[in-house]
Amino acid sequence: PAATSPAAPKPTPKNYNYSLTPEANALSNSFESNRGRLPWPVEKGFVSQGFGKYHHAIATKVELENYGIDISTNHGATARAIFDGEVARVFYIPGRNWNVMITHGNYYTLYSMLESVTVKAGDKVNIKQQIGKVSMNEEGESIINLQIWKGTTRQNPETWIAR
Numbered sequence: 001p002a003a004t005s006p007a008a009p010k011p012t013p014k015n016y017n018y019s020l021t022p023e024a025n026a027l028s029n030s031f032e033s034n035r036g037r038l039p040w041p042v043e044k045g046f047v048s049q050g051f052g053k054y055h056h057a058i059a060t061k062v063e064l065e066n067y068g069i070d071i072s073t074n075h076g077a078t079a080r081a082i083f084d085g086e087v088a089r090v091f092y093i094p095g096r097n098w099n100v101m102i103t104h105g106n107y108y109t110l111y112s113m114l115e116s117v118t119v120k121a122g123d124k125v126n127i128k129q130q131i132g133k134v135s136m137n138e139e140g141e142s143i144i145n146l147q148i149w150k151g152t153t154r155q156n157p158e159t160w161i162a163r
Contacts (some may be wrong), residue, residue, distance in 0.1 A: 028105020031083050038082045038161050039128055041111055041146050045073035048143060051156040068110065068147030069157045075142050077134045079111050081125040082146070082161065090117050096145075097135045107155075112145040113137070 049070035056062040085102040092098055098114040102125060115135035119125060134144045148155040 024103075024105045026105070027084065028107060031085075031104040031107045034083065035160050036162065039080070040071065040161050041079055041082055041144055042071060042073040042077045042134065043080075044077070045071040045144075047158060048072040048141075051154075051158060066145070067154050068112075068145050070143045070145050073134055073142050073144060075136060077142055077144075078130050079114055079132045079134050079144055080128045080130050082109055083127050085109070085125055087119045087121050087123040087125060087131075089121055090119065098132060100131050102131075106150055108149050110145075110147040110149070112147070113143055 047069050049066050051066055051069050053063055053065045056064055079100075081102055083102075083104050085104040085108075087100060088103045088108065089101040090098065091101075093112075096112045098117045100111045100114065100117055100119060102109050102111075111131060113135050114132040117132035119131045125131065134142045136142050146157045146161075148157045148160055
């Protein structure tokens with residue numbers, strides 16, 4: 001049998017200052033300063049499900065949570081970036097279809113329920129640039145879900161987009 005040596009002490013984690021680059025910091029500040037004035041992720045639509053907890057329409061004892069807002073729109077509507085940024089990820093989730101995550105400094109936006117996407121990770125996008133097409137659900141409705149996050153904190157998109 002091999003001799004066992006006493007456990008080596010665990011190294012102390014180094015505390016690095018992971019601050020944003022000057023460019024990312026400027027983008028983050030610009031995003032923040034446009035709160036309440038950002039364009040909608042579709043040209044036409046209305047908020048059909050708000051941010052936060054709500055009860056299921058049929059199973060009323062079931063509580064659900066929307067991390068963003070659902071916007072009902074026209075069939076085949078173009079989904080667009082609500083601010084300048086960089087595409088961090090494009091991914092597929094069954095039941096949520098295609099998703100696009102865009103970083104804006106400390107902030108990121110997530111666009112869910114897309115039938116197709118026109119961007120890929122690493123692409124730089126401009127405000128109102130097309131990122132995909134909104135999909136249709138089983139009920140024949142075209143709904144996009146928009147989420148806004150500051151780091152790991154969910155934001156209510158209704159307070160960020162123009163009224």
